[in-house]
Structure formats: C-alpha cells, structure tokens
Amino acid sequence: MGTFTHAGADRLSLPTITLTGLIDVPEEMVFDGMIVDEELAEERASADAPEQVQEAPNSRRLPLAILFALFALTVVGLASTDQEAVGPFGLIEAIPWFGLVGAFALLAWVVRLIFTRHFDEAVAGSGVFAFVVALSAAPALAYDAPRFSWAFKHLGIVDYIDRTGGVNPQIQELPIYHNWPGFFISAASLQRWFGWEDSITIARWAPVALNVLTLAGLAFLLGTLTKDRRTVWLGSLIFFASNWIGQDYYSPQAFAFILYLVVLATMLRFFGRGEGTRANPAVYLVLASSGFAIVASHQLTPLILCVAIGGLSLLRQFRGWWLSVGLVAMVSIWGVTWARSFVEANIADELDGVGSPLSNAGETLAKATVRSDAQVWVSLAGRGLLVVVGLLAVAGFLLRLRRRQNVITPLVLIGSPMVLLVLEFGGEILFRVALFMLPALAVLAAEALLAFGTLRRQGLIVGAMLLGFLPALGLASFGKDEFYTFTSSEVEVVAQLMATAPDNSLLIEGTRNYPSQFLNYEKFTYVAVGRESDDTQVRMDNDPANELHRWLDNDAYAATYVIFTRSQQREGQAIGALPTDFVKDAEAELRADPRFRVLFEGTNAVVFVLAES
Amino acid sequence: MTSDRSRFIAFSLTLLAGIVVLLHAPEWLRIPVMLAFAFLAPGLAFTRSIPELASIERFALVGAVSISLITAVTVALVQFDWWTTTSAFLAVGAVTLVGCLPRPRVLTKAPE
Numbered sequence: 001m002g003t004f005t006h007a008g009a010d011r012l013s014l015p016t017i018t019l020t021g022l023i024d025v026p027e028e029m030v031f032d033g034m035i036v037d038e039e040l041a042e043e044r045a046s047a048d049a050p051e052q053v054q055e056a057p058n059s060r061r062l063p064l065a066i067l068f069a070l071f072a073l074t075v076v077g078l079a080s081t082d083q084e085a086v087g088p089f090g091l092i093e094a095i096p097w098f099g100l101v102g103a104f105a106l107l108a109w110v111v112r113l114i115f116t117r118h119f120d121e122a123v124a125g126s127g128v129f130a131f132v133v134a135l136s137a138a139p140a141l142a143y144d145a146p147r148f149s150w151a152f153k154h155l156g157i158v159d160y161i162d163r164t165g166g167v168n169p170q171i172q173e174l175p176i177y178h179n180w181p182g183f184f185i186s187a188a189s190l191q192r193w194f195g196w197e198d199s200i201t202i203a204r205w206a207p208v209a210l211n212v213l214t215l216a217g218l219a220f221l222l223g224t225l226t227k228d229r230r231t232v233w234l235g236s237l238i239f240f241a242s243n244w245i246g247q248d249y250y251s252p253q254a255f256a257f258i259l260y261l262v263v264l265a266t267m268l269r270f271f272g273r274g275e276g277t278r279a280n281p282a283v284y285l286v287l288a289s290s291g292f293a294i295v296a297s298h299q300l301t302p303l304i305l306c307v308a309i310g311g312l313s314l315l316r317q318f319r320g321w322w323l324s325v326g327l328v329a330m331v332s333i334w335g336v337t338w339a340r341s342f343v344e345a346n347i348a349d350e351l352d353g354v355g356s357p358l359s360n361a362g363e364t365l366a367k368a369t370v371r372s373d374a375q376v377w378v379s380l381a382g383r384g385l386l387v388v389v390g391l392l393a394v395a396g397f398l399l400r401l402r403r404r405q406n407v408i409t410p411l412v413l414i415g416s417p418m419v420l421l422v423l424e425f426g427g428e429i430l431f432r433v434a435l436f437m438l439p440a441l442a443v444l445a446a447e448a449l450l451a452f453g454t455l456r457r458q459g460l461i462v463g464a465m466l467l468g469f470l471p472a473l474g475l476a477s478f479g480k481d482e483f484y485t486f487t488s489s490e491v492e493v494v495a496q497l498m499a500t501a502p503d504n505s506l507l508i509e510g511t512r513n514y515p516s517q518f519l520n521y522e523k524f525t526y527v528a529v530g531r532e533s534d535d536t537q538v539r540m541d542n543d544p545a546n547e548l549h550r551w552l553d554n555d556a557y558a559a560t561y562v563i564f565t566r567s568q569q570r571e572g573q574a575i576g577a578l579p580t581d582f583v584k585d586a587e588a589e590l591r592a593d594p595r596f597r598v599l600f601e602g603t604n605a606v607v608f609v610l611a612e613s
Numbered sequence: 614m615t616s617d618r619s620r621f622i623a624f625s626l627t628l629l630a631g632i633v634v635l636l637h638a639p640e641w642l643r644i645p646v647m648l649a650f651a652f653l654a655p656g657l658a659f660t661r662s663i664p665e666l667a668s669i670e671r672f673a674l675v676g677a678v679s680i681s682l683i684t685a686v687t688v689a690l691v692q693f694d695w696w697t698t699t700s701a702f703l704a705v706g707a708v709t710l711v712g713c714l715p716r717p718r719v720l721t722k723a724p725e
C-alpha cells in the first residue's frame with residue numbers, strides 16, 4: 001500500500017509533484033504526498049533508513065561525562081560574568097576566557113556526538129539539550145534582572161491579573177494583552193503556586209524552560225520531515241545555533257511558538273500520508289487544547305498556523321481538512337467573543353495594511369538603523385547567519401528534488417509565515433517571519449550538510465561551520481545587551497515609584513527602554529521623549545529643565561514624575577532613539593535646578609518631581 | 614514510558630503538589646514540586662494512551678498538553694470570575710485526576 005507503478009511516473013518533475021496534491025488522486029496512489037513508483041520508494045526508504053546503532057549504556061558514560069564537564073565549565077564561566085563589563089558588543093565581551101572556551105568546546109563536542117560513527121540518539125540529544133540550556137541560561141546567569149523592557153511589560157499584565165483576579169479587554173493601556181491573555185493568566189497561576197509576590201525570577205529563567213520545550217517540539221516536528229535521526233538532531237542544533245531572533249523571552253509568542261511546533265508535528269505524525277498510526281482521542285485532545293492555548297495567547301501565531309495547516313491540507317500532506325476548519329473556527333470565535341472590542345477597534349487599520357507587504361518589510365529594515373559601529377556588526381552577524389542557513393536550505397531543497405523526496409511539506413512550512421508580511425504589525429515582522437521559517441530551513445540545511453563525503457568529513461565541515469556560527473550568534477543574540485539589560489538598582493527604583501504613585505499619574509521617560517510597567521502599570525500615563533516628534537525632541541534637548549517643568553506642571557494628573565535610567569541613556573547612544581547625550585545632560589540640569597527634587601535614586605536610575613509637589 | 618507508569622507519576626505529582634500547597638511548604642520544596650506538576654502532570658495523564666512515540670516526542674506532547682490545559686482551565690476560571698490561586702490549582706488538579714482515570718483500550722493500528 002502507498003505506492004503504484006506507472007510507466008510514465010518514473011521520472012517525475014516538480015510540476016507533476018505539485019499537481020499531485022491538487023488533483024483527485026486515489027489515496028492508495030499517494031506516498032507521503034507524492035506519486036512514486038516502487039523503485040523510487042525503495043530508493044527513498046534506503047536514503048531515509050536509520051543507519052544508527054544504539055550504543056550499550058556503558059559506552060555512554062565517557063561521552064556524557066565529557067559533555068557534563070564542558071557544560072559545567074560554560075555555566076561557571078557565564079555565572080562569573082561581570083554585568084558591568086558588558087560593552088558595545090554585548091555579553092560576549094564580558095564572559096571570562098574559560099567560559100568562552102567552555103562554550104566553543106561544548107559545541108564542538110555536541111557536533112562530535114552527532115557525527116560519531118555509531119550514532120546514539122540519547123547521547124546526541126543530551127548534547128543538543130546541554131547546548132540549548134547553556135545558551136538560554138546565559139542572560140539569567142550573567143545579569144541581575146530579565147532582559148528587554150517588553151518582558152517587564154508582560155510582568156505588568158501578570159501583576160494586574162494577580163491583583164484583580166481578571167483582565168479588562170476594554171482597558172486603555174496595553175489592551176492587546178488583555179484580549180489575548182492565555183499566557184498571562186497561566187503565568188499568574190504559576191507565580192502564586194510558587195508562593196511568590198511577583199514573577200521577576202520566573203521571567204529571568206523563563207528562556208531556559210521555553211527553549212527546552214521548543215527543542216522538544218522542534219525535534220518532534222523535524223522527525224516528521226525526515227526519518228534520519230542524525231538529521232533531526234543536526235537540524236535542531238542548526239536551529240538553535242542560528243536563532244538569534246530573540247523571541248524566547250517571557251512572552252506569549254515564545255509560548256505560542258512551542259505549541260505551534262507541537263500542533264504541526266502532531267498533525268503530520270498522526271494524520272500524515274503513509275502513516276500506519278491512527279489518531280486516538282488523546283491526539284484530538286492535544287490538538288484541541290494546544291490550538292485553544294495558541295488562540296487565547298497570541299494573535300499572530302494562529303494566522304501562520306491556519307495558513308500552514310490549510311496549505312498542507314490543500315496539498316494533501318495530511319488527511320483531515322477539517323482540522324484547519326476547526327482552527328479557523330476557534331480563531332473566529334475568540335475574535336467575536338473575548339477579543340471583540342479590540343478587533344472592532346482595530347480591524348479597519350489591519351485591513352488598510354493588507355496588501356502592503358513591501359512597506360511592512362521595509363519598516364523592519366528602516367528600524368534597524370543604528371548609530372554605533374558595534375551595532376552595525378551586531379546587525380550584520382544576525383543577517384549573515386540567516387543567509388548562510390538559507391543558502392544551505394536551498395541546497396537541501398535541490399537535493400530533495402533530485403532524490404524525489406517530499407518537498408511540499410517543507411515548502412509550505414517555509415512559505416506560510418509570509419502571511420505576516422501582509423499585516424501591519426510593527427517593524428520587527430521580517431524577523432518573526434524568519435523565526436517561523438527556521439525549523440524547515442534548518443532541516444533542509446542539515447540534509448545538505450549530510451549529503452556529501454564521509455561522516456568524518458561531514459563532521460569536520462559542520463564543526464567548522466557551527467564554531468563560526470557561535471561568535472556571530474553571540475553578537476546577534478546578546479550584542480544589544482549593553483542597553484537591553486538592567487541592573488537591580490534600576491528595577492528597585494522603578495518598583496519604589498510604581499508602588500507609591502497614586503492613580504492617574506503622569507510618568508515622563510527618556511525612552512521606553514527601562515524596566516517599566518511591571519507594577520500597577522495601569523495607574524500611569526506614559527510619555528517617552530524618544531517617541532515624540534523631532535521638533536519636540538530638539539526643543540527638549542535645547543532646554544530640558546524648562547520644557548520638563550512645563551510638562552510636569554499639569555493639574556490634569558494626580559502626580560507627575562520624570563524618570564531617567566542608564567539603559568535609556570545607552571539606548572540613545574547606540575541606536576539613536578534620542579539625541580546622543582540627552583538623558584545625561586537633562587539629568588544634570590534637573591539636579592542643578594531648584595524647581596526639581598530627587599524623589600527616588602539608585603546607582604543607575606533617578607526619579608524627579610517638581611520641588612513644590 | 615508505560616501508560617500505567619505515566620498515570621502513577623501524574624497522580625503522585627498531583628497529590629504531592631496538593632500537599633505542598635496545603636501545608637505552605639518551604640520554597641526549596643514547593644518550587645520543584647510545583648514545576649514538575651505544572652509542566653508534566655496534566656500532560657502525562659492525558660497523553661499516556663498515545664502509542665509509538667520516541668522519548669523526545671512524548672516529552673514534547675507532555676509539555677505542550679500540560680501548559681495548554683493549564684491555560685484552558687485558568688482562562689475559563691477568569692471568564693467566570695472564579696480565578697484564585699486555590700481555585701486554579703484545584704481545577705487543574707481535578708482535570709489531571711480525570712486524565713488518570715482508567716480508560717477502555719483504543720484501537721491504535723489501522724486495519725490491514
């Protein structure tokens with residue numbers, strides 16, 4: 001079953017393969033989405049056949065002991081990092097030499113474990129797991145507080161739920177999170193189960209948990225695209241060694257990405273063509289619960305998932321077109337019930353943005369404008385990694401065509417994230433598209449790397465390539481940490497302000513880049529100088545004391561504050577969100593002006609109020 | 614991992630988590646137990662009948678189902694204004710225990 005013999009079908013071309021999914025071909029004639037003959041099926045089977053031999057448990061001890069030693073060296077190195085030594089090139093400058101040696105040696109050893117002649121999946125998988133844990137624990141080990149100001153914004157939503165026991169979809173400030181609150185509600189539950197008053201520690205360590213689950217989902221998905229387990233683990237390693245996109249922090253999108261991988265893998269595994277395993281009720285529960293959690297947590301991931309499973313279904317990569325209908329129904333029901341107010345208020349803007357993919361993509365590149373030389377290198381490193389993986393994936397794709405293997409599934413997985421380009425959703429959209437493409441690109445890249453030469457030669461080439469990836473990954477992932485990380489002093493000053501300010505307060509900030517909005521966030525109206533017009537910024541830069549006095553002297557608010565932090569100043573210098581030394585100069589002027597007084601102060605942050613207030 | 618062992622672990626974790634919450638156990642005990650409960654117990658209870666999975670695939674499903682069910686249950690509680698620390702734990706624990714109930718055998722292979 002699953003093959004048929006046809007005189008004209010022995011040399012299939014790409015158009016024939018593509019048409020296969022569209023025309024009404026009897027099920028028994030289709031093998032994994034393609035029409036093939038028995039000879040081709042045999043060729044494919046031999047190409048995919050697992051050549052690995054499982055090692056006896058005793059022979060695992062030495063490789064695992066070396067792995068553990070290198071992992072420990074890397075972790076100790078990261079934990080010894082001095083946050084104050086982080087410079088224009090980010091974390092990589094601050095890690096002690098033995099930590100860097102540990103990281104390179106760890107990666108080299110993982111490659112060795114994947115390319116050993118007697119491949120042992122448990123050992124290779126442990127290696128990739130250790131690399132992923134070390135990589136994702138780096139910020140938590142090196143820094144006092146979670147990275148990224150938007151992680152603190154997410155903490156503010158969890159704080160809101162914790163205080164009020166619910167969400168408010170009509171709220172004025174950050175309404176999108178109240179309309180897709182699934183991640184935040186479960187995060188608030190977890191915080192309370194831990195017995196903690198806030199989730200800052202959870203957010204700090206969240207990348208480790210999120211990346212471990214992502215690795216599991218990724219290996220599951222790649223296992224549906226190839227039967228060769230070595231390719232699965234090499235593809236997973238390539239994914240993590242090139243994924244600098246930075247969506248793995250405490251966020252709904254990181255949560256939804258894990259579920260996206262698992263839903264796709266489950267569909268391909270249990271409803272795929274040529275599989276003997278039937279879905280049982282538990283499989284339907286996996287799809288229903290994961291689908292619901294995605295829909296309730298993030299507004300973009302369901303769209304990509306709908307397009308992906310719709311495309312796979314249309315091209316007959318799995319049975320069950322109704323699965324895509326079910327997901328569309330879930331998205332629609334959520335949009336007209338819980339998220340109704342937000343959808344009604346924003347649908348017109350979204351529809352206006354549809355059809356302008358080039359402007360959306362262009363915005364990403366325009367926003368990448370940088371002021372410092374170091375940030376130019378950071379930017380180049382990230383783009384370079386994606387280009388290399390993309391080129392390898394093209395080679396892998398051509399190889400699949402030559403071998404007459406399934407190209408439709410990876411193509412759909414690569415193509416479906418492009419749906420985001422037609423939406424108006426901020427300037428980082430291209431990178432989010434790249435993240436969703438990366439699993440399929442990584443498996444194609446792995447296949448290309450495993451195609452030629454002996455195993456030893458392949459291992460040397462892959463080892464050299466990935467060791468070259470590591471500095472680029474370090475730059476691209478952690479190269480903005482000089483301004484995207486915060487000290488405990490900054491967090492404490494902001495917490496003091498947020499805990500004591502009355503309702504309806506005005507908070508003037510240099511930029512949004514500081515640990516903001518994580519406590520009582522809805523009490524404030526936020527005005528960031530960095531988001532004001534050029535004219536306003538020039539006026540503010542020329543005479544900050546008078547301008548800020550005018551802004552603060554406002555009876556419409558119960559209280560008014562100005563906050564300046566080191567992270568705001570550094571962001572202004574690095575990427576030009578503000579005039580270069582605005583924060584430093586304005587702070588000096590306010591300290592010297594008797595009309596202002598310092599309300600709270602720490603090593604890296606200060607809050608001013610009007611002296612008479 | 615066998616279905617019976619998964620059921621036993623899910624049941625034990627739920628029980629242990631209940632004790633830890635009830636007794637306000639110290640942080641060093643509470644956090645690992647609640648982490649294991651949140652990320653493993655519901656998934657182990659409900660995916661135990663899925664056959665023919667590699668370890669990593671099972672781990673992916675267990676993790677995904679666990680966090681998804683917690684999301685679904687707690688979102689429902691918020692929708693009905695019933696969300697508290699205790700109600701969230703009791704509801705997720707109850708759902709997990711339902712998943713631990715014995716169930717009839719299901720045909721898992723396509724007929725020849």
